[in-house]
Amino acid sequence: MRKMNRVENVTEQYKNDDNLSKRIKLHSKHSINKQGWYPWLFEHYEFENGYRILELGCGNGNQWQGRIDKLPTSCTLILSDFSEGMVKMVWKKYSCHKNMLSQKIDIxxxxxxxxxxxxxxANHMLYHVSDLSKAISEVHRVLRSDGKFYASTNGNGGMRTYLHNVRKFINPNTTALSDGFSFSLQNGTELLSKYFCDVQSYNFEDSLHITETQDLIDWMKSTITISNYSESDFDKLYDYFENIRIKQGAIDIPKELGLFVSKK
Known part of the structure; x- marks a missing residue:
């Protein structure tokens, strides 16, 4: 089992939003696509009056900032996460909204x-699940007829491949990031089509143009519990990336991410 799928690693990674916030910071500050990830997602979501909406693995709930009051009339939103810390956080942030509930849930x-x-x-969380088939079947079960499942994820290229190649250059014996995501842009349609009759995929065009090397190192350090990075790597990595930043003015890294929309 990958470190990314082990319950103990995921629990440690998301016991609070410290690690998640560092990763969000990198993308917020240095992404080329200025529309932003959350506005793009909400262009694809379809909500109607009276809808019951469940988010699984909501993390710190940032995508709902300033948007809960804009949901159609009589909608109910349940924000859930496997982490008790995240559940408490979103309740503290959004409990003033009468149409929002928070709950600890295992997908x-x-x-x-x-x-x-x-x-x-389920945004960027299915690749953390140990039994992916069980998770998707559970989502299918609780959805009403014609209900929709929105699942975002990363691709196995982009940032993941770029960082793996850097690690291999610095340490040819490394196995870091050699395994792909268990749920990715490459295999998502196949996995979801086992349970849903209509699966559509959408790519979010973006890349990173990083002008502060430490932001990238902080991002990498935030993944230690679910990746193969070690503290001994980071001095060499900082020097490598800082050299690129000085010579080129920025560190340019491709991204692969997108959204699957599945209809029951």
Missing amino acids: QNIPFPDNCYDVVI
Whole structure:
């Protein structure tokens, strides 16, 4: 099992939003696409009056900042996460909204009856799940007929491949990042089509233009519990990337990310 899928590693990684915030910071400050990830996602979401909406793996709930009040009339939003710390955080942030609830939920065992949600959302979290088939089947079970499942993820190229190649250059014996995501842009359609009759995919065109090397190192350090990085790597990595920044003015890194929209 990958470190990214082990329960103990994921639990440590997301016990609070410290690591997540460092990764969000890198993308917020240095992404080329100025539309932004969250506005792009909301262009694809479809909500109607009275919808019951469940987000699984909501993290710190940042995508809902300033948007809960804009949901259509009588919508109910449940923000859930496997981490108790994240659940408490989103409750503290959004409990003033009467149409929002927060709850600790494991996507592999969703504690709701069949056919009770119009929309389920899982952003950048399915590759952390140990039993992916069970998770997707649970999402399918709780969705109503014609309900939609929105699942975003990364590709196995982009930033992942770029950083792996850097590690291989610095240390030819490294195995860091050699395994692809268990749920990726490359295999998502195949995995989702086992449960959903209609699966559409959308790519978010973006890349990183990093002008502060430490932001990248902080991002890499934030993934230690779910990746193969070690503290001994970071001095060499900093020197490598800082040399690029000085010579080229910035560190340019490709990104691969997108969204699957699956209809029951």
